[in-house]
Amino acid sequence: MEKSYSIYNTDYIQLGRQVLNQLNVPSRHAEIVMENLLDSDKKGIYTHGFYRLDTYIQQIKRGNINPNPKITKVKDHLNIKLLDGDDGFGYVVSQYAMEEAIAISENRGVGVVGVRKSNHFGAAAYYAEMAAMRNQIGIVMTNASPAIAPTGSLKPVLGNNPWSISIPTHLGYPITLDIANSVSARGKIRLKALNGESIPLGWALNENGEPTTDAEEALKGVILPIGDYKGYGITLMIDILTGVLTGAKFGNQVPLVDQDGKRNNGHLFISLDIKAFMELSEFKDRVDELIKIVKSAPKIREEIDILLPGEREWQTKLSQEQDKVKLPERIFNFIHALSTEYHLPLPKNELLI
Amino acid sequence: MEKSYSIYNTDYIQLGRQVLNQLNVPSRHAEIVMENLLDSDKKGIYTHGFYRLDTYIQQIKRGNINPNPKITKVKDHLNIKLLDGDDGFGYVVSQYAMEEAIAISENRGVGVVGVRKSNHFGAAAYYAEMAAMRNQIGIVMTNASPAIAPTGSLKPVLGNNPWSISIPTHLGYPITLDIANSVSARGKIRLKALNGESIPLGWALNENGEPTTDAEEALKGVILPIGDYKGYGITLMIDILTGVLTGAKFGNQVPLVDQDGKRNNGHLFISLDIKAFMELSEFKDRVDELIKIVKSAPKIREEIDILLPGEREWQTKLSQEQDKVKLPERIFNFIHALSTEYHLPLPKNELLI
Numbered sequence: 001m002e003k004s005y006s007i008y009n010t011d012y013i014q015l016g017r018q019v020l021n022q023l024n025v026p027s028r029h030a031e032i033v034m035e036n037l038l039d040s041d042k043k044g045i046y047t048h049g050f051y052r053l054d055t056y057i058q059q060i061k062r063g064n065i066n067p068n069p070k071i072t073k074v075k076d077h078l079n080i081k082l083l084d085g086d087d088g089f090g091y092v093v094s095q096y097a098m099e100e101a102i103a104i105s106e107n108r109g110v111g112v113v114g115v116r117k118s119n120h121f122g123a124a125a126y127y128a129e130m131a132a133m134r135n136q137i138g139i140v141m142t143n144a145s146p147a148i149a150p151t152g153s154l155k156p157v158l159g160n161n162p163w164s165i166s167i168p169t170h171l172g173y174p175i176t177l178d179i180a181n182s183v184s185a186r187g188k189i190r191l192k193a194l195n196g197e198s199i200p201l202g203w204a205l206n207e208n209g210e211p212t213t214d215a216e217e218a219l220k221g222v223i224l225p226i227g228d229y230k231g232y233g234i235t236l237m238i239d240i241l242t243g244v245l246t247g248a249k250f251g252n253q254v255p256l257v258d259q260d261g262k263r264n265n266g267h268l269f270i271s272l273d274i275k276a277f278m279e280l281s282e283f284k285d286r287v288d289e290l291i292k293i294v295k296s297a298p299k300i301r302e303e304i305d306i307l308l309p310g311e312r313e314w315q316t317k318l319s320q321e322q323d324k325v326k327l328p329e330r331i332f333n334f335i336h337a338l339s340t341e342y343h344l345p346l347p348k349n350e351l352l353i
Numbered sequence: 354m355e356k357s358y359s360i361y362n363t364d365y366i367q368l369g370r371q372v373l374n375q376l377n378v379p380s381r382h383a384e385i386v387m388e389n390l391l392d393s394d395k396k397g398i399y400t401h402g403f404y405r406l407d408t409y410i411q412q413i414k415r416g417n418i419n420p421n422p423k424i425t426k427v428k429d430h431l432n433i434k435l436l437d438g439d440d441g442f443g444y445v446v447s448q449y450a451m452e453e454a455i456a457i458s459e460n461r462g463v464g465v466v467g468v469r470k471s472n473h474f475g476a477a478a479y480y481a482e483m484a485a486m487r488n489q490i491g492i493v494m495t496n497a498s499p500a501i502a503p504t505g506s507l508k509p510v511l512g513n514n515p516w517s518i519s520i521p522t523h524l525g526y527p528i529t530l531d532i533a534n535s536v537s538a539r540g541k542i543r544l545k546a547l548n549g550e551s552i553p554l555g556w557a558l559n560e561n562g563e564p565t566t567d568a569e570e571a572l573k574g575v576i577l578p579i580g581d582y583k584g585y586g587i588t589l590m591i592d593i594l595t596g597v598l599t600g601a602k603f604g605n606q607v608p609l610v611d612q613d614g615k616r617n618n619g620h621l622f623i624s625l626d627i628k629a630f631m632e633l634s635e636f637k638d639r640v641d642e643l644i645k646i647v648k649s650a651p652k653i654r655e656e657i658d659i660l661l662p663g664e665r666e667w668q669t670k671l672s673q674e675q676d677k678v679k680l681p682e683r684i685f686n687f688i689h690a691l692s693t694e695y696h697l698p699l700p701k702n703e704l705l706i
Contacts, residue, residue, distance in 0.1 A: 079432055080462035080629035109433035110465050114630055137594070152657040153650035165590045175593075177586040202555050209653035227579030233530040233662035236647065237518045240528075241490070244639045245630050251646035276433035277467055277598050286597045293604035294589065297506035300562035304505040309586035 004352045005332040006324045011347030012038055015335065016053060019342045023060045024067040025089070033091045036122045041325050043313035047187070048123045051331055053338065055120075055257065056089070062260055065089060065119050071096060074116070074247070079104055082114045082246060087262045090121030090142075098127040098140070098269045105136050105271035114246035115267040120144075125178035125310065128166035131271045132174035135280055138166040139270040143243040145256045145263075148182060150236075151229040154209055154222045157252040160185075161238035166310075168274070169291070170284045173318065176310030181235040182223045189218050242266040326352060357705045358685040359677050364700030365391055368688065369406060372695045376413045377420040378442070386444045389475045394678050396666035400540075401476045404684055406691065408473075408610065409442070415613055418442060418472050424449060427469070427600070432457055435467045435599060440615045443474030443495075451480040451491070451622045458489050458624035467599035468620040473497075478531035478663065481519035484624045485527035488633055491519040492623040496596040498609045498616075501535060503589070504582040507562055507575045510605040513538075514591035519663075521627070522644070523637045526671065529663030534588040535576045542571050595619040679705060 013034040020030035033056075041049030059065040069088025073081060081100050085093030097113040104111025121127070124140045131138025144159030160180040167175045184203045192199050193215035201211055204218035212218050225231025243250025248266025255261045274283045295306055320326055327335070332349065339346045366387040373383035386409075394402030412418040422441025426434060434453055438446030450466040457464025474480070477493045484491025497512030517531040537556045545552050546568035554564055557571035565571050578584025596603025601619025608614045627636045648659055673679055680688070685702065692699045 075630060077629050078461045080626070082630055108431045110463055112463050112625065137598075150647045150650050150659045152652055152659040154653055155650040157646050157650045165594075167590070167593050175589075177590050179580070179583045179586065181580075183580050226583050227532070227534075227536050229660075229662075230532045230579050233532065236528075236643075236662065237520070237530050239643065240520050240640065241518075244636065244643055245490075245627065247631060250639070251643050253646075272465065273433070274598065276430050276465075277428060277435055278600060283598065286603070287593060290589075290592065290597055290604050293510050293606075294503045297503050297508040297510045299505055300507055306503045306505040307582075309582075309589065 003329040004326050005329065006321070006326050006350045006352055007332075007335075007347040009038060009323055009325055012041075012050065012325055012335075015339060015344055015347055016050065018344050019053065019057070019338060020067075022342055023057065025060070026068055029068075029089060029092045032095045033089055036091050036095070036126050038325060039126055039317075040123050041327060041331070042317040042320055044316040045123060045313060046328060046331055049331065050327070051334055052120075052122070054334065059119070064255075064260060064262060069093070075114075079108050079110055080112050080114075082116070084116055085118035087117050087119070087264070090119040090265060090267070093118050094121040094127055094267055094269070095130075097267065098130045098138070098271070101269040101271040102131050102134050102136055102138075105131075105273045106134070109273045109276040111269075111271045113269045114242075115269070116246040116248040116264065117262070118142075118248070118265045118267055119263045120265065121267060123178060124162045124164035125166065125176045125313075127269060128164040128178070129174055129176055132166035132168045132176070135168045135274060137168070137272040137274060138164070139272070140164045140267070141238045141242050142267040143239045143248065143250060143254060143265055144180075145254050146252045147186065147223065148225050148232060148235050149222045151225075151232045154205060154207065156222055158232070158235050158239055159254060160223075161235045161242070163238055167287060168280075168284065169287050171291075173314040174310070175287070175291075175308045176313075178310065181225050181231040181238075183226055183231075184223065186219075186223050189215050189223065193219055242268045356682045357679050358682065359674070359679050359703045359705055360685075360688075360700040362391060362676055362678060365394075365403065365678055368692055368697055368700055369403065371697050372406065372410070372691060373420070375695055376410065378413070379421055382421075382442060382445045385448045386442055389444050389448070389479050391678060392479055392670075393476050394680060394684070395670045395673055397669040398476060398666060399681060399684055402684065403680070404687055405473075405475070407687065412472070417608075417613060417615060422446070428467075432461050432463055433465050433467075435469070437469055438471035440470050440472070440617070443472040443618060443620070446471050447474040447480055447620055447622070448483075450620065451483045451493070451624070454622040454624040455484050455487050455489055455491075458484075458626045459487070462626045462629040464622075464624045466622045467595075468622070469599040469601040469617065470615070471495075471601070471618045471620055472616045473618065474620060476531060477515045477517035478519065478529045478666075480622060481517040481531070482527055482529055485519040485521045485529070487624075488521045488627060490521075490625040490627060491517070492625070493517045493620070494591045494595050495620040496592045496601065496603060496607060496618055497533075498607045499605045500539060500576065501578050501585060501588050502575045504578075504585045507558060507560065509575055511585070511588050511592055512607060513576075514588045514595070516591055520640060521633075521637065522640050524644075526667040527663070528640070528644075528661045529666075531663065534578050534584040534591075536579055536584075537576065539572075539576050542568050542576065546572055595621045
């Protein structure tokens with residue numbers, strides 16, 4: 001089993017902030033990025049945690065991310081706003097956008113904020129949950145680099161466009177759906193190929209457009225959207241709502257990770273006020289009732305847990321000491337290397353057995 | 354090949370209205386129902402066309418649908434409304450709800466209308482397209498009787514909760530996604546079983562919770578949601594947004610088709626004004642550009658068409674004479690039987706070769 005290390009939240013955030021400062025990211029922006037990455041690491045979603053700095057640092061150095069953007073309001077009409085992220089961190093403009101959406105919905109029932117000229121914004125769940133923490137319903141979506149082919153083609157011309165919905169509950173944490181639109185991620189297939197393993201049927205097509213269980217063949221083909229034409233349709237609609245509608249790039253215009261150029265990603269943030277429909281306590285009682293219905297469905301096998309969307313991530317987060325975060329060795333090693341490279345002190349840490 | 358018949362739209366609507374009149378449905382309500390069914394038949398979606406009257410007539414006779422409801426406004430606050438359908442036709446309250454949502458969004462950028470105490474409302478696309486026809490973006494969702502099990506269970510305690518998004522375009526018709534959250538419908542599996550055919554892997558689990566290609570075994574088990582836990586999460590979220598949030602029934606409280614009792618379905622209608630984000634013509638130009646990207650993706654095989662969501666249905670609709678509708682023999686036979694039973698003249702018709 002991989003070793004893991006525990007470090008203080010404050011040290012985690014400080015190291016990231018200091019690295020980003022050296023790349024001309026202002027402290028307040030750097031803190032927004034780091035708080036967001038910390039949340040993913042605490043939930044055990046290491047793909048969206050500290051390790052992401054690796055890519056972001058490259059993107060700043062290559063001029064793809066503007067380290068010190070000036071966020072502007074392009075449109076502002078009653079319940080709708082449109083923001084321009086000035087090619088800065090997706091995290092920064094998105095934090096601001098969701099706060100605006102929530103402020104609007106608290107006053108007027110529903111707030112919709114679009115964003116253009118953004119970059120990767122991390123886990124969509126983070127923003128949807130900002131709304132849920134304020135007893136609003138959060139709906140968040142973004143476009144992304146091409147990964148999904150329209151049904152009938154093998155050429156990825158659409159992003160895997162993640163989306164999230166988060167609902168406040170009596171549980172002490174929200175129910176949060178956060179998904180992209182493929183059956184499995186390309187990264188997972190790459191891992192299977194590396195380990196010489198096969199993949200389940202339905203994950204991908206080979207280069208001839210045939211279903212395959214061979215991970216190597218799958219990498220030469222294309223990953224499949226959920227429910228075939230359904231997932232293609234969902235991802236197309238999200239591209240329209242985030243890329244087309246906001247004035248951002250869309251379809252195969254969005255650069256791949258290893259391509260240069262401004263990403264110009266588009267996002268959409270919606271906040272919906274429950275109190276416009278019913279008393280908050282009544283709503284949460286009703287959510288509780290639905291949770292009971294779902295949780296008491298007979299299980300296929302006794303050892304299986306019937307989980308709510310996002311439940312596993314929240315259980316991981318809540319199992320941690322509040323002021324610390326547990327990180328697997330490979331992430332800790334990256335932190336170590338980064339602190340050395342930027343001549344910063346290695347955060348105080350504890351090896352966990 | 355099955356024979357088909359052509360009848361005039363006006364005759365189609367009149368027959369339905371006269372039948373519904375005899376069951377105490379007011380003419381205006383009956384016309385709303387029939388216009389909606391006609392749209393589905395014109396698109397070739399016969400499962401949501403005239404034939405549905407069969408079920409609705411039974412539901413009225415059994416007291417499950419109130420033929421003459423009094424629709425009331427439960428909440429009305431700026432951009433949000435909540436309507437009570439008084440257990441009438443889902444079509445009637447939904448038509449009214451979407452009109453309200455559009456009127457709000459035209460004035461204030463975004464309108465959200467919830468509905469409780471409703472019934473089956475037909476194709477979700479119909480309402481989403483009402484918005485698109487008015488150059489708004491329409492988003493529509495509903496809950497439904499239990500059909501989907503949470504991941505880890507075989508017991509359907511959640512509806513297959515259809516949803517639709519419709520986008521105005523330069524094409525002369527909108528792009529419309531209209532999907533439920535299972536890989537395939539239970540009805541399709543029943544048909545495969547009747548024909549002694551097998552089903553693709555991934556459609557269903559058998560009664561032991563194992564993937565099966567045997568249609569008979571599948572019917573004893575459960576249909577699978579798209580992307581497994583993803584589709585389960587989507588359908589759960591739609592139940593919260595439509596059933597829980599509106600004060601309707603939700604989860605396994607919603608009666609099955611053959612159970613008696615008020616359905617009390619919940620729906621949510623959202624209309625979003627494009628002009629709050631950018632000029633309409635610019636938006637449609639950009640949608641056009643995205644359509645070109647999708648349509649020009651290289652095809653797996655030459656004979657395949659890369660389709661937009663809803664394209665096939667619109668091509669069918671637009672291929673018809675404007676004042677007539679083409680119906681397959683089995684639907685025409687139902688019309689014949691119904692007109693006999695209710696002592697009404699059989700619509701003038703033409704047999705097509």
